[in-house]
Amino acid sequence: MPNSCRRFGCLGLIIFLTAGCEIDPRALLSHPDVDKRVRESLNLLNSPPSFPDDTIRFAVFGDLHIGKPAGCYWQDFLIVACSLRLNFFCVAGDLTDHGTDAEFDSVANLFLQTGLTYFVTLGNHDLYRHNSWEYYKERFGPSCYAQKINNRLKLIFLDTGEGRLGAVQFNWLEQELTTPPARTIIITHFPLYDDQTPTIFRLSSNAERAKLQSLMQQFNVFAICSGHIHGFRHYQLGGINHFTIGTMNRALDFGKPGFLLFTCLP
Helix, strand or coil: CHHHHHHHHHHHHHHHHHHCCCCCCCHHHHCCCHHHHHHHHHCCCCCCCCCCCCCEEEEEEECCCECCCCCECHHHHHHHHHHHCCCEEEEECCCECCCCHHHHHHHHHHHHHHCCEEEEECCHHHHCCCCHHHHHHHHHCCCCEEEEECCCEEEEECCCCCCCCCHHHHHHHHHHHCCCCCEEEEECCCCCCCCCCCCCCCCCCHHHHHHHHHHHHHCCCCEEEECCCCCCEEEEECCEEEEECCECECCCCCCCCCCEEEEECC
């Protein structure tokens, strides 16, 4: 009897977590796992853009959730982005709310209309359909990649769409970190830690969290930027800046909306 109760309780939790998202719970198990996505990502070409040799300014935000009826702060961001003269922007996952073909189309069109260079990775909501990974890949390419900015900055995008990194991604990450420029920033969806909500809102594996933190310290990573929690946090751990960025969506916001602004001097 106790064993039956425990199994039933776990099933109840899964239904509770997915029912509010209006999805088929089986979709969470039907997309390619992170190791397969990473292997496919590393086989995709990613042409490096060129930027002026002077000051570079870029924004990092997450959790647009395009498709959610409440809407988002996209137009507000565009107004501010124009005044700040951004060179590019980065999005830390949850571009869409349900991972549908139409939602990914909408996101791609919004980004294209800015005329700016952009870099993205995916979040858990971007994997909510059986073919979500294919939809994402068709519009945005890899979910795991490194981008050098004028040999002064390296941006590393990690795929944590299902709350873990996996062995393939860790092996690749360690190789990338061995040859960093002056500054390295990691951008991903799930944060490592959050002392206010230390449950489903962070990377699921204690071992992976410890390993990632250790690698960042070993290779002197400047910062890691994450989304998912829908609220801003900043703390330092082992000399690493941990930023959790506020949401760009008008719903499910635990804090003020906004984005991170980075300035990279010559």
